[in-house]
Amino acid sequence: MVLLIVLTLQTMLILDVSVVNIALPDLKVALDFTPTGLSWVLSSYLLTFGGLLLLGGRAGDVLGHRRGLLIGVTIFTAASLLGGLSDSAAMLLAARALQGVGAAFAAPTVLALIATHFTDEKARAKALGMYAAVSGSGAAIGLIGGGLLTDWLSWRWVLFINVPIGLALLITAPMFIRETERKPAGFDLGGALTSTLGMTALVYGFIRAAESGWGDALTLASFAAAIVLLVVFVFIETHAKQPITPLRLFADRNRATGYLSLLFVMAAGNSMFFFLTQFLQEVRGFSPIQAGLAFVPLAVLILISSSVAAKFLPKAGPRVLTAVGAAAMSVGLIWFAQLSPEAGFASAMLGPMLIAGLGMGTLLVGVTTILMSGIAPEETGAASGLLNVMQQIGGALGLAIMVTVFGAASRGAADEVPAGLDAKGSADFVLTEGVTMAFAWGAGFTALTILLTLIMRSVPMGGGAEQGAEDAPEQSGSPTQPVSSL
Template sequence: MSEETVTSSAGQSPPTQDGAANRRPGMVLVIVLALQTMLILDVNVVNIALPDLKEALDFTPTGLSWVLSSYLLTFGGLLLLGGRAGDVLGHRRGMLIGVTVFTLASLLGGLANSAGMLLAARALQGVGAAIAAPTVLALIATHFTDNKSRARALGLYAAVSGSGAAIGLIGGGLLTDWLSWRWVLFINVPIGIVLLIAAPMFIHETERKPARFDLGGALTSTVGMTALVYGFIRAAESGWGDTLTLGSFALAIVLLALFVFIETHAKQPITPLRLFADRNRATGYLSLLFVMAAGNAMFFFLTQFLQEVRGFTPIQAGLAFVPLAVLILAASSIAAKVLPKAGPRVLTAVGAAAISIGLIWFARITPEAEYVSALLGPMLVAGLGMGTLLVGVTTILMSGIAPEETGAASGLLNVMQQIGGALGLAIMVTVFGAASRGAADEVPAGLDAKGAADFVLTEGVTTAFAWGAGFTALTILLTLIMRTVPMGGGEEAEPAPEQGANPAREVTAP
């Protein structure tokens, strides 16, 4: 596949727009933070609505994971291409295109009357998010040029990113309980319309830079990962010997091999494979993939356990996750302060150990598990581990990066979050499906239909949690082969991340 060359005919932004934008920096900040909030909420706000979606659109238990995976795959697979589009077309134009696609897709998703229509809309949402998301930090950088205002803007950006999980879970519960599951998608429409009206009024266009769109790399990686995820989910429903299962894995191998070939020969590759040549970054990316796999699966399965087995309402389920989300944010702040003394490898290992403990604890729950006595404890332990680990692994991934590769490295970090979450969830769903089928043959005598269903679902969920603990335990082993990151104030020290942002909060909580 060839690259499409795109060049700019207009290099500088109009001075009148610059002046107008600079007189209203507060509005610029409101607009970009509203965009960031809308994008970051979209996974968790839908998570709480999953049981209602399953009933309304007749999803299978394993097929339900596509509601998350279809969004994550297109978002992650096209994220680097979206960042390149902002450079080429101008970041304001990129933002407007991305928000338009995202808003229309949200409307279509809310109107969906079938599972296929909803999944198509979710995939289209991911396309819009991939175009719009990279423009947020770029617009902050171009509109806030002095250190003080930029630091304030980045601090608010970090706060929005860090609190997104809690806001999304509560908001999803409120919308689903008071209105319907459709409103977790409809809510994006008025926000998107306001952004489309306000952005041209207050945000000036940035300089457009000639570059190449690596369309071949973007398409082969996205379709290849989708085929891989489909293979795992198909295996959960139809077994490993199924023709479509085997065909999906074969297609994934071919496309991902083609992706590697394209990236090694492209003049401007969408994924600089040389970043994986460094031992720390290779193990760091793998660690991030494992953690996002376990984290996304934990939210996905706990949501269903709370509502389908324990009978929580959507609002109650959303509030149940708040302690975990808050502890992720608090732990990341504390970990950032102790990072210079402890070092990123230690934080990564300690965080992975805490997540493993939390997941093993979750793997012991029964259908009668009470929230305070059986679920709150492992939630808090897992949240502590996630916040701590994300600081360590982000620091490892962003250390020793050449200035010209900082953008690619940080973009790839975010890609690994989305792709890792989708692939990991697919593997966990496969485990869940196999365990559920086995449990269906071992239902204890004397249980009614509801009790039998609760037993089967709980057995599948706890098995998935146990596998998740195995993934995070592998992260501990990976830290043993990482090199020590040179630090300024002790054994290791915190490197300055891109644009001065807190590394603990550049990573979106699962």
């Protein structure tokens, strides 16, 4: 029952991005979102989730992980209900941000409760294997589920579906999960708030620039606020006794380049899902169910390629896997950048989907191993938490940059619409031009990841291809199995 409860929670949190993704075109019409403003439906969740994730993990240590789970699920469930009842864009975005707060408190408890309730090594290994399977298949389940809910009911049910699940968790968790030992620690509220607000201001600046241009006063003010807040954040973290973000982890060359690589791949991956969803439904006329099913090959390839890459990891080494994965993603995104309004799914989209999925799964295994190698035992939790933070924050920031590219390309395309197109044809042309430009920039980001692998140090893999390579003194630990983060 403990395993069922925590895996249900993990599934709910994993699904919340992909299940909403499929409903984006319906959301845009229902709540009158602008094409660029629509990205906030994802970014508002990712920013609060990522920005407060380390604080949520600390809260679980201090208050007890069962209590942390209950607090997080309560907030998440209430926010889901509020989101489903939304009658304006502002109300929905507030609900999505609140969902992120709940997720930040609930998500860190999953692995912690598995560790405390499954003390036998074999039982714990089985539990972690099921956790990895849920995490890996969650995207595909969310895409299909989101399509079914949106098509058969309405977009509101991609949010309402969390309410009965959340209530079931709140009832059963106190019955079957024992409270964990509390650990005294401080709360770095200043660091958590300044980092979250700073990243939000930065993302807002990019999205505002997409709508109003780089010379807009509010755009410039947002970037200025972001700089001030992030500088204050760094100051707080360098002086705090118990900082929420251990900045010393960035001092290592491998981890600094690894975090940047992770940002690039999340930027490319999130934008691929975001823009393809709209292209399939708005340009090609797919129903939400059809759009969800169209993404299944991509999600399956991510899962398969990550498993295969993990087996090749000892021989090839994480740098090679990262470079190969980034190259495959670049090829897939360049292929996507050739889309036209008349593009067929089988002839023009299935191929790049499979290649991009192959690359993403391979790259994530490589970069996760790089980030988690050589970590001192007492810093494993902080490093793992920071990796997850970078996934969420990187996804939000990368999507904002891509939306800026999309907005600029769309405005330019509006002045170059071919003669003879009707209103639908003109709209399809403009959206396609913006989408393909975003894909081209995504390919540029993944290509930069290949260059980053050239300045990474080799990671010893116990007799593999990179064994014996020059390494830093602190690189003495063994790499942590990366599958759970996928």
